[in-house]
Amino acid sequence: MNVQSHLEKITRLESLRGRLDPLQDFELWFWAGMTAGTHAVNAALHHGGITASDDMYPMQPGVYLIPQPDGGLKPAFRSVGDILHVGRPVIEAPVPEDVASMMHLMETIEQYRDPCVREGVMPTAAIIEECDAALRHCLRLLSDRMNGDGHGH
Template sequence: MKVASHLEKIRSLEGLRARLEPLQDFELWFWAGMTAGTHAVNAALHHAAVTRDDDVFPMQPGVYLVAQPDRSLRPSFHPLGDVLHVGRPKVEAAVPEDVAAMMHQMEIIEGHRDPCVRDGVAPTVAIVDECDAALGECLRLLNKRMEEGAT
């Protein structure tokens, strides 16, 4: 995806999160935050020219949906553009320090995915606070990068 598309998705997801009650709506709140953070990491990777800023959409590592002349989408192998999650696929190129810090924040969030969403661990205020703080820092770093034009 293009950087501008990632930024628009982040705005939409943040709007959704603001309407949810984190403990009561945890799974939806969590996925919206994790997805927003992944969009932030992708926007920063593109901005830093680490990954490609293309109008293609990831399906699996290395496989992207590519728009066709008839407006359909076709799966195709493609060089690294968007990551699906931090580490999936692994970014082999050098990553700027601020983007690496964003990726670390996403690992904090993703550390709660399986226990709370898949394994039935009840979310707590501490988990919500940790996820919210990690996403906040990830988005702060993205905003700083975009404002300062860092590469």
């Protein structure tokens, strides 16, 4: 995907999160936030020229769906474009400090994925606050990058 597409998805996901109750709708709220943050990291990686911003969609690390002339999608091996999650795939190229911070913030959020979404651990107000604060900070770093502030070079 390209930077603009990532930004548009972040806007839609943030709108959805705003309509959800973080505690009552935790799983949807959490996935929307985690997905928005992943889009933010991808936008920052593309903006920094670290990953390809081609018109392709990740399936698995190294495997992307590529749009075809007939409107369909075909899987193909490609170099790193969009990441699925931080560390999946690992980014081998040097990453600017602000993007590394964004990635760390996403790890802060993702540490709650398995316990709270898959293993039945009940989310708490503290978990919700930690996830929300990490996402807010991640999105601020992206905004700074897009506005030309703090590229972290």
